[in-house]
Amino acid sequence: MDASPDLPRQSRVPVFNLPGVVSASIGLLLAIHAVREFLLPDLWDIRLTLDLALVPARWTVWLDPSRAEDLIRAAGAAGDADLTMAREAFARYIVADPSAAPWTFATYALLHGSWPHVIFNSVWLAAFGSPVARRCGAWRYGLIGLAGTVAGGALHVAIDPLSAAPLVGASAGVSALMAAAARFVFQPPVSGYGTQPWQIPPRRPAETIPELMRNRTAVTFLAIWLATNLLFGVITLPLGSESAAVAWDAHLGGFVVGFFLFPFLDGRRAR
Template identity: 45%
Template sequence: MSDYEQPTREPVFNIPGVVVALLAIFAAIQAIRDALLSPQQDLWVILTFAFIPIRYAMPVGSEPLPGGLGADLWTFLTYGFLHGGWLHLIVNAVWMLAFGSAVARRFGTARFLAFSALATIGGAALHLALHFGEPVPVVGASAAISGQMAAAARFVFEPGAPLGGWRRAAPDWAYRRPATSLAGVVRNRQAMSFLGIWFGLNILFGVFNLPLLGGGGDAGIAWEAHIGGFLVGLVLFPLFDPVGRQHDPA
């Protein structure tokens, strides 16, 4: 029998199962679209499951787009499972690994999924308000990720907190530190730098129409939806957070 115990090896990556599952679903959908669907079939997928504002400007009873009234509802969520191509998916995956992982560990699976779904719906709602009646489909998980970043900014940049939830395993208490106030986030230079990079990239790809789209026809990446998801994340974070927040000194 050995006089000492073998040290426990920590995993290099610390990715919650719910994040792994979501990214696997995104990748599987993209792979099926690329490898198995014809251009006509892929167009049907986009028209049925992407978010298309023109749906809501059509007369009641007319159903020129596939999916009909059901798609009027489910596309507020399903557009978040489609991507404009592998580069679009990979960019989203990197940010979800970094910030979504931390939020998933803090919230738990059920809260994380519900929170991400509401951020996705909020992103579509703001995009609809600003682009009502437009025919360009919107795709991507960026609204959900924006909501996750809004949530993560409340705790991952604090001293001792887990900046980047996908890296080597952090102790559970690191994900349970009290959240800082919104004023505290604004004062945190590191937090504002990360948020600035995220929105800067999205504005570059959205406003200047840089070649991020690798598939999906004319599907667009709408930065307004990202703003909507971020705002939902800011507003709903206290309702989902199981820990609570710290009180700023007077």
């Protein structure tokens, strides 16, 4: 006779334990890229990119038509003859139809240049978007990501106003969520809690800037993020059909907005 106690059956631990809104975000990014890669004809994909990607020069010429010649001159500065011809043709297309397209400050985050590009952003979104979504809820998570996306696009336009290269990728929004997570994920555990499964640590507010500066782990993370972002800004990565420079300024704009916006949207403020 078996005298072992009849213990309750253990539930299975899921392989991916992501908040629903984070899973939906990643699924949307992957689905859009899959449709572009496998279903859309090339002509439709080009049209989609022109309609949804953020092109700084389009905004510059729309705001100041007198800079049209500067745009064409900048497009002709490429060394390769074929590349110069293509850039000049696109610059003249922008000059002929300099629509503002304000939605592109958000929609550019839905497009990616390649599978490594979208997978890289999805991994970081899962890692840093999940704690923000669990702490703040779905709509605050979305608001931080959207604000970072818009701010990153705006800073990119301000720094490189004559660029005719379409800006794509969710990196600015992901950077905002990384900055938001940095405000609380590196806090040391509360002493006396966590030794028993029924103990729930008390709610703690986001760390202030002086507190972050005294947190060695947080300072190390911020320093590494800034150094790698600046490094990627001066090298090229194969994120599209051709090697392209990473939009470090968009990342920086998103990170700064997420860092300072998070305390106002924190859904777990201590009483």
